Amino acid sequence: MGTHFHELLSKLESKQATIAVVGLGYVGLPLAVEKAKAGYKVIGFDVQQSRVDMVNDAQNYIGDVVNADLKEVIDSGMLVATTDYSKIQEVDAAAICVPTPLDHHQQPDTSYVESSSKMIAENAHPGMLVVLESTTYPGTTEEIVVPALTSKGYIVGEDVFVAYSPERVDPGNKEFKTKNTPKVVGGVTENCTIVASTMYQNVLEGDVHEVSSPAVAEMEKIFENTFRHINIALANEMAILCEKMGIDVWEVIDAAKTKPYGFMAFYPGPGLGGHCIPIDPFYLTWKAREYNYHTRLIELAGEINNSMPEIVVERSMRLLNREGKALRNSNIVVLGVAYKKDIDDVRESPVLHILNSLYNEGANVTVVDHYVKSFKMHGDIKETVNLSADVLRDADLVLITTDHSDFDYEMIAKESPVIFDTRNALKGIEVKPEKYTKL
Numbered sequence: 001m002g003t004h005f006h007e008l009l010s011k012l013e014s015k016q017a018t019i020a021v022v023g024l025g026y027v028g029l030p031l032a033v034e035k036a037k038a039g040y041k042v043i044g045f046d047v048q049q050s051r052v053d054m055v056n057d058a059q060n061y062i063g064d065v066v067n068a069d070l071k072e073v074i075d076s077g078m079l080v081a082t083t084d085y086s087k088i089q090e091v092d093a094a095a096i097c098v099p100t101p102l103d104h105h106q107q108p109d110t111s112y113v114e115s116s117s118k119m120i121a122e123n124a125h126p127g128m129l130v131v132l133e134s135t136t137y138p139g140t141t142e143e144i145v146v147p148a149l150t151s152k153g154y155i156v157g158e159d160v161f162v163a164y165s166p167e168r169v170d171p172g173n174k175e176f177k178t179k180n181t182p183k184v185v186g187g188v189t190e191n192c193t194i195v196a197s198t199m200y201q202n203v204l205e206g207d208v209h210e211v212s213s214p215a216v217a218e219m220e221k222i223f224e225n226t227f228r229h230i231n232i233a234l235a236n237e238m239a240i241l242c243e244k245m246g247i248d249v250w251e252v253i254d255a256a257k258t259k260p261y262g263f264m265a266f267y268p269g270p271g272l273g274g275h276c277i278p279i280d281p282f283y284l285t286w287k288a289r290e291y292n293y294h295t296r297l298i299e300l301a302g303e304i305n306n307s308m309p310e311i312v313v314e315r316s317m318r319l320l321n322r323e324g325k326a327l328r329n330s331n332i333v334v335l336g337v338a339y340k341k342d343i344d345d346v347r348e349s350p351v352l353h354i355l356n357s358l359y360n361e362g363a364n365v366t367v368v369d370h371y372v373k374s375f376k377m378h379g380d381i382k383e384t385v386n387l388s389a390d391v392l393r394d395a396d397l398v399l400i401t402t403d404h405s406d407f408d409y410e411m412i413a414k415e416s417p418v419i420f421d422t423r424n425a426l427k428g429i430e431v432k433p434e435k436y437t438k439l
Contacts, residue, residue, distance in 0.1 A: 004127040004159055005191045008092060012129075012198045015039040017092035019199070022116050024051050024081060026275065026345070027133060027167040028097035029062045029070075030178040036073035038203040043091060044081040055081035063343055064169065064177055088123035093131070093199055096120070096145070097167065100134045101279065108137055108283050110144060117148035124149060129161045129195050131185075132214075135221050135276060137283035140164075141214035146188060157189030163196035164214035166221035171274070172343040182206040186217030225280040226298055231266040232277070233301035236308055239268035239439050243315075250424045250438060268439055270401050270422040271308040271350025273339025278305070278348045309353035312422055312439070313361075316397060319420055319437060325396055328362035333395040335412070336402020337369045337384065341423075344371040351401045352377065366391060370406055389415045400425045 011017035017040060021032040024046040036042040046052050054061055058071040073079040088094060098112035113134055120130055130149065132141050141164040146156055154160045165185045170176060183200045185208055187193030193210050200208045211217050235253070242249035249268060257265040272278040281302065285295045317327050339349035346352065355377060358365050367375075368391065369384045376382070385391060387407060392398060392415035400412070403423035412419065413431040422439040 008127045008129060008161065008195050009198060011092050012195060012202065015202060018043065018090055020045060020088055020091040020094035022094060022096045023098040024055060026062055026171060027169050030064050030169065031095060031097060032079055033065055033069050033073055034178050035203050036078035037069060042079045043087055044079060045085060046081065047083060049083055052081040052083050064171060085119040086123055088120055089125060093129035094120055096132045096134060098134050100136045102282055106282050107286050110136065110140065113140065113144055117145045121148040121152050124152065124154065124160060126159045131163045131165050131196050133165055133167045135166060135280050136218060137287040138215040138218040140218060142188065157191050161192040161195050163187040163192045164217045165196060165200065166217055171345055172340060180205045183208045184211060184217050184220055186211040186214045188214060222280050222284045225276045226284060229277050229281045230297060230301040232272060233304040235266045235268045236304050240311065270312045270354060272305045273347065273349040274345065275347050309350045310357065312354050313357040316399060316420055319418055320397055323418060330363050330396040331394055332358055332363045332365050333391055333398045334365060334367045335398065335400045335407060336404055337367050337372050337375055338402050341403045342405050346372055346375050354401060371404065392416045
């Protein structure tokens with residue numbers, strides 16, 4: 001009794017364990033690099049051969065990974081990547097870091113978690129730890145990962161160990177990375193929690209907070225992002241109302257955040273993007289239906305946030321009308337297609353919805369983004385251009401949708417004929433009031 005637990009714990013504590021990271025995307029690759037840097041031998045798994053080849057060639061494709069760190073762990077042999085899932089047999093612990101998108105009906109698509117769990121279970125062995133990191137609805141770990149292992153005859157907590165520990169990746173965050181962000185861990189049993197916590201404590205600088213079950217950890221992650229989702233919706237609704245009342249919502253927020261307690265600043269924008277905030281709350285609304293509960297506040301927040309791209313387009317039309325121009329055939333320069341500043345990620349970017357409407361209305365659109373060189377629209381690849389005075393001067397309207405730090409905002413303020421700033425990017429920069437509008 002407990003032999004597998006003590007053997008695994010010893011391997012993790014002495015860093016003799018080999019660790020698998022399944023999925024080498026925005027979550028998996030940074031985690032794989034940190035585990036290798038901490039002294040564990042790491043095998044990275046991905047179904048995309050191109051990703052595996054890039055990792056093995058030390059070619060970095062994730063902004064939050066330092067190029068030199070990737071090269072160091074590859075050159076030292078501490079990290080290797082493969083598409084061969086039979087090599088799971090060689091590892092002592094596996095972290096599942098695969099996508100959990102929504103399908104066309106706004107319901108969770110757990111197919112990646114299911115296939116990863118199945119492949120791990122087929123190659124599992126006694127004394128192995130499996131941790132799900134993908135963001136998902138409460139119950140996923142015990143409904144998908146655990147049955148995959150028990151179907152092979154393993155007893156969770158004795159033969160194998162299962163836990164949930166949500167990823168907390170914030171692309172582009174200069175202060176908090178995988179290494180120093182606190183981790184939440186919830187195991188199926190107490191021993192599961194102990195071995196999972198031991199692994200993360202040996203890898204990360206941030207605190208490891210243990211909770212009583214995987215479901216608590218799963219709900220915790222959903223709560224984090226739902227909190228942001230709802231408060232951003234409130235900021236967006238305030239922006240809509242303030243515009244109608246002739247009040248600067250950005251000045252209102254700056255004034256409100258002078259209060260040292262009871263207020264946390266959230267800001268309006270052209271909509272929500274990324275792999276978490278626009279998606280995660282809907283895992284919870286879907287799961288809530290099992291309990292005959294309607295998550296009214298979450299769904300209302302979604303309606304508000306999802307309406308912002310069309311509000312941006314509508315106000316753009318009004319600005320052009322003020323200049324005696326129609327949106328059709330007008331030259332619109334859109335600054336930024338990434339969903340947030342200083343990253344190359346366009347997943348769920350609200351700017352894509354704005355661009356879709358502009359194209360459909362017959363506008364001549366030029367997109368500027370130094371991080372994103374191209375993106376898909378209407379099945380075609382659209383190229384972005386570099387920012388220049390000529391690009392700005394040729395515009396009928398300049399629309400600031402992503403506030404990248406490398407944009408020359410002084411030049412934007414000087415050369416643009418009409419500006420609609422959805423990010424308050426020109427704060428503190430002198431610009432003629434008659435040609436400048438904020439969200």
